[in-house]
Each structure stands twice: as C-alpha cells, then as structure tokens.
Amino acid sequence: MLKSTLILLLFVLFLPLSAQKLREGTYWVNFSDKTGNGYSLDSPGEFLSQRSLERRSRQNIPLTDEDLPVSKIYLDSLKTLGISVWGSSRWYNGAIIESYDTLLLDTLSRYSFIAGFDRGAGQVRKKAFESNSELKITQAELPPPPEYNYGISYPQIALLNGKKLHELGFRGEGMQIAVIDGGFWNADIYDAFDSLRNEGRLLGFRDFSRSNSGFFKTASHGMSVLSTMAANIPGELIGTAPKASYWLLKSEIVESETPLEEALWLLAAEFADSVGVDVINSSLGYSEFDDTTFNYSYSDMDGKTTLVTKAAEKAFSKGMIVVNSAGNSGSSAWKYITAPADGENVLAIGSCDSTGMISGFSSRGPSYDQRIKPDVIAVGSQAVVVNSIGTLSLGYGTSFSSPQVAGMVACLWEAVPQKTNKEIINAIRQSGQTYRNPDSDQGYGIPNFLSALYSLNSFVPLSGSNGEMLIIPNPNNGVFDVQIKSLSAGIIDFSIYNSLGKKVYSDQRSLYSGLTRVSGLQGLGAGIYLIVAKSGNNTFHSNLMVL
Numbered sequence: 001m002l003k004s005t006l007i008l009l010l011f012v013l014f015l016p017l018s019a020q021k022l023r024e025g026t027y028w029v030n031f032s033d034k035t036g037n038g039y040s041l042d043s044p045g046e047f048l049s050q051r052s053l054e055r056r057s058r059q060n061i062p063l064t065d066e067d068l069p070v071s072k073i074y075l076d077s078l079k080t081l082g083i084s085v086w087g088s089s090r091w092y093n094g095a096i097i098e099s100y101d102t103l104l105l106d107t108l109s110r111y112s113f114i115a116g117f118d119r120g121a122g123q124v125r126k127k128a129f130e131s132n133s134e135l136k137i138t139q140a141e142l143p144p145p146p147e148y149n150y151g152i153s154y155p156q157i158a159l160l161n162g163k164k165l166h167e168l169g170f171r172g173e174g175m176q177i178a179v180i181d182g183g184f185w186n187a188d189i190y191d192a193f194d195s196l197r198n199e200g201r202l203l204g205f206r207d208f209s210r211s212n213s214g215f216f217k218t219a220s221h222g223m224s225v226l227s228t229m230a231a232n233i234p235g236e237l238i239g240t241a242p243k244a245s246y247w248l249l250k251s252e253i254v255e256s257e258t259p260l261e262e263a264l265w266l267l268a269a270e271f272a273d274s275v276g277v278d279v280i281n282s283s284l285g286y287s288e289f290d291d292t293t294f295n296y297s298y299s300d301m302d303g304k305t306t307l308v309t310k311a312a313e314k315a316f317s318k319g320m321i322v323v324n325s326a327g328n329s330g331s332s333a334w335k336y337i338t339a340p341a342d343g344e345n346v347l348a349i350g351s352c353d354s355t356g357m358i359s360g361f362s363s364r365g366p367s368y369d370q371r372i373k374p375d376v377i378a379v380g381s382q383a384v385v386v387n388s389i390g391t392l393s394l395g396y397g398t399s400f401s402s403p404q405v406a407g408m409v410a411c412l413w414e415a416v417p418q419k420t421n422k423e424i425i426n427a428i429r430q431s432g433q434t435y436r437n438p439d440s441d442q443g444y445g446i447p448n449f450l451s452a453l454y455s456l457n458s459f460v461p462l463s464g465s466n467g468e469m470l471i472i473p474n475p476n477n478g479v480f481d482v483q484i485k486s487l488s489a490g491i492i493d494f495s496i497y498n499s500l501g502k503k504v505y506s507d508q509r510s511l512y513s514g515l516t517r518v519s520g521l522q523g524l525g526a527g528i529y530l531i532v533a534k535s536g537n538n539t540f541h542s543n544l545m546v547l
Contacts, residue, residue: 030094030115036073051276151236155354156379172244175410178272182252183219192231205248220388227386229407240407266311281406283399285327285338301342302368312340323406325398326374327363349402351380365440427452475545478521
C-alpha cells in the first residue's frame with residue numbers, strides 16, 4: 001500500500017483551493033497552459049468520442065479550452081525528470097504525480113510550465129469511502145416470483161413507479177452509465193450479469209487507483225451497486241436499467257481513507273465524459289478520514305468547497321447527470337450528507353425501506369448553505385443486491401438506493417432524449433411526494449418516475465410507434481381533439497391512466513381525417529394523465545393535462 005501525499009494547488013480560475021497535503025510522496029501540480037498538447041477545438045473528435053460531442057450538442061454545451069487535453073510535452077518533461085504520473089486532468093489542467101526525491105520536488109516549482117506547487121503548505125483535508133463501502137447483508141429468502149419476474153426486487157422498483165417505464169419499453173437501452181466505485185468483484189463471471197456481458201453492454205473498465213490485484217478481484221461493493229441497475233435474474237432480481245450499457249471505473253483505494261481518492265474520482269469523471277457517458281452513479285462519500293485532523297466540517301458541505309463536489313459539478317456542466325449516495329451517517333455524530341452529495345446539481349439519494357419509512361442511517365440535510373438535501377429517497381434498507389459470493393442478499397446503505405435511482409434516470413432520459421440534464425433532474429425532484437413540503441430527512445421524498453415522464457413532454461415515443469399523437473388543446477377541461485398524423489381513418493382504442501399507472505378510462509373511437517373528439521372527462525379531476533391509443537399494431541401515447 002503506497003504511503004503518499006497529494007498537494008492540490010489550483011488556479012483560482014479553475015478550482016480555488018489552497019495547497020493541501022494529502023498523502024506522502026504523491027502530489028497535484030498545475031500547468032501554466034496547454035501549449036504543445038497537440039489538439040485543437042477545431043478537431044474535437046481527436047480527444048472526445050462522438051457520443052460525448054453529441055451529448056453536448058443536444059444540450060447546447062460549447063467546447064472550451066478546458067476540454068483540451070493537457071500538454072504532452074509537460075507530462076513527458078515530468079517523466080524525464082524521473083517523476084511518475086498517475087494521471088492528468090483536462091478540466092483543471094493538472095496532474096497527479098508521485099516522487100520521493102525531496103531534492104527534485106524542492107526545485108519543481110522553478111520550471112516555467114508548473115503554475116503552482118508547494119509540497120509542504122496548506123491545510124490538510126480528508127475523505128471517507130462512506131460506510132456505504134461496507135455491506136451489511138443478511139441472506140434473503142426468495143418467495144415465489146411475482147408478476148414481470150422482478151422477484152423480491154419488485155418492491156424497490158415499484159416504490160419509484162419505475163415498473164411503468166419498463167412496461168412502456170424504457171429500460172435504459174442506448175444509454176450509458178458509469179459506475180465510479182471501489183471494486184467490482186467477479187462482475188466478469190457472475191450469472192447476474194451474463195446478459196450484460198453477452199449483449200456487449202459491458203463497455204469497459206478502468207482502474208484509476210493503481211490496484212495490484214486484477215480489476216475484478218478487489219472489493220465487491222461496486223459489483224453489488226451495479227447489480228441494482230444491471231442484474232437480470234428473472235424471478236429474482238431485475239435491475240432498474242437492465243438494458244443500459246455500463247462503464248466500470250475504480251477510483252477508490254479501499255485499504256485506506258485519504259483525499260487522494262477525490263482526485264481519482266475527478267479522473268474517472270473526466271474519462272466518463274470523454275467516452276460519452278450519460279449518467280454517473282457514485283455510491284461514495286467524503287467527510288471523514290483515517291487521520292481525523294484531515295476531516296471535513298459541516299461548513300464544507302456547501303456545494304463549492306471540496307474537490308470531489310467541484311468535479312461532480314463540472315461533470316454536470318459537460319451534460320452528464322451525477323447521482324450520488326447521500327451517505328450513511330444519519331445515526332452518527334456527523335449525521336449530515338457527505339461530498340459530493342452537497343453539489344447543487346448532484347442528485348443526492350437518501351434511504352428508506354420498501355414502505356417509504358426513512359432509514360435511521362440515511363444522512364440528513366440540508367447542505368450547509370441551506371439547500372434541500374438529500375434530493376430524493378429510494379430503498380436502501382433491505383435492498384436486494386448480489387453479494388460477494390454471487391447470490392442474493394438484503395443490503396443496507398444509500399450505496400444501494402443511489403444506483404436504483406441512477407438506473408431509472410437512464411430510463412427516463414431514454415424516453416425524452418431531447419431534454420437537458422437540468423430538466424431531467426428538476427422533473428425527478430418535482431415528482432417527489434413531498435415536493436410541496438420538503439425536509440432535511442427525505443428531501444423531496446420518493447420520486448415517481450412515471451409522473452416525471454408525463455411532466456417532461458407532451459409526446460413520448462413508444463417502441464414500435466410510427467406516428468405522433470397530439471392533444472388539442474392541452475391542457476383542457478376534459479374536452480379535446482385527438483390527432484394522429486400518420487393515420488387518416490380507422491378504429492382506435494383509447495385508454496387513460498392516472499399518475500399511479502391505474503387505468504381510469506377506456507373507449508373505442510372512429511378516426512376521420514386523422515381526428516376524433518373526446519368529451520365528458522371532466523370527472524377525472526385535475527391532473528396529469530397518460531392517454532394511449534392503439535390501432536392495429538400501432539401504439540401512440542401522449543401526456544394529457546386536465547384542468
């Protein structure tokens with residue numbers, strides 16, 4: 001195990017932090033510029049994937065100099081000096097380096113390409129691989145599989161009304177999720193992930209922690225986290241995004257708790273950005289460390305102080321959605337959320353049981369600057385997960401509530417790909433059952449992903465749909481016309497569902513010149529509904545708003 005020190009001395013322009021001594025022998029240096037990096041914003045495909053560029057384009061996010069890689073000349077110069085480079089950061093134009101040559105380090109700041117380096121100065125900060133990293137598991141008893149083969153995992157997706165999105169055909173297909181965690185024990189061989197591997201949706205893996213073990217032979221925490229999203233065991237456990245594609249990124253050095261891992265999280269997030277990831281799940285938290293003198297204080301949970309929170313916010317600015325566990329400190333002296341859950345644009349997830357009762361261990365809010373945190377909650381008490389021996393167990397921790405939500409975020413965004421990350425996050429917050437009366441225990445409460453879907457778009461394309469259905473006017477008072485552009489005449493079957501997915505109306509209508517009139521629905525009551533029309537093998541549906 002390396003005993004190393006990381007010093008973070010970053011430009012105010014990029015990341016206003018004082019120099020921080022973190023681990024003996026390991027440091028952060030910032031470069032003066034990006035001269036000689038060999039890349040140009042005129043040819044972004046040379047350093048960012050097409051998916052990454054398309055994600056930015058959809059959300060009107062411009063490329064800037066901070067997207068350019070760091071200077072290879074500068075990195076090579078460090079290596080020539082005998083310094084080992086852990087990795088480099090495009091976003092903050094710096095690198096993590098390692099050296100135990102004190103004479104060399106004392107002269108490093110003299111080099112013109114080094115913008116800032118002070119290996120002895122600064123306040124020391126610390127990070128915690130949240131108690132999320134420890135699985136508290138009891139063996140699950142498997143009852144007969146219920147409808148749709150979710151098995152005992154049914155309550156955790158039902159609580160989010162995520163089953164309805166699956167039924168509509170939104171299961172994360174075409175979406176990419178990065179899991180930043182501490183280890184993915186046997187995810188390459190366990191049967192729970194066989195469809196993920198066989199269908200080519202395990203896109204790759206990267207170890208930013210320099211582990212000496214094989215990638216799939218370290219801690220099992222990340223594998224269990226992955227199982228709540230990606231597992232496909234019919235009749236036992238179906239993850240919330242069983243058709244999404246995944247990148248597995250190891251940023252944690254699980255043998256110790258040091259701030260170095262915050263910088264490694266940054267490198268993992270930058271990698272996720274570069275390959276075109278849509279959603280990041282991070283079941284990690286940073287507040288307390290092995291050396292308690294390095295601990296963060298509650299005042300640091302303000303969304304703009306810690307390195308990892310700044311990195312998460314930067315990831316959001318590049319068009320991704322970061323979903324993060326709120327932390328497991330609710331019953332401890334700390335009790336508060338941990339970084340990066342304090343980020344303004346980070347979707348922080350607390351824990352409850354399948355009845356919606358808040359877990360005692362779930363970290364509380366608000367953020368230090370009094371923003372609502374956590375954002376929402378999901379099942380983290382007796383969550384069904386795959387354990388270290390490849391069987392099902394009941395796990396406890398916001399580590400498991402977070403990825404359930406992350407999977408549903410991917411399904412939701414799949415349904416409305418034209419929406420921005422900010423619009424998706426806001427819709428999820430607003431779908432919570434306590435949105436009108438949030439608190440510091442559960443935030444906006446349990447999100448309803450079907451309601452979030454209804455609120456995001458008046459037309460939601462279904463798999464197999466070959467036309468567009470319009471409601472005129474919308475909103476209305478229960479009287480409206482339905483127009484289906486691709487059909488001119490025929491018989492259509494209508495069904496209307498409320499926000500809980502319950503059918504509240506059905507009828508059969510004749511279509512003339514693509515139009516039919518619907519009336520007499522004033523008794524439904526004001527609200528948002530889903531109207532579904534079927535004609536032969538064609539299915540159309542739209543958001544219906546009744547005033």
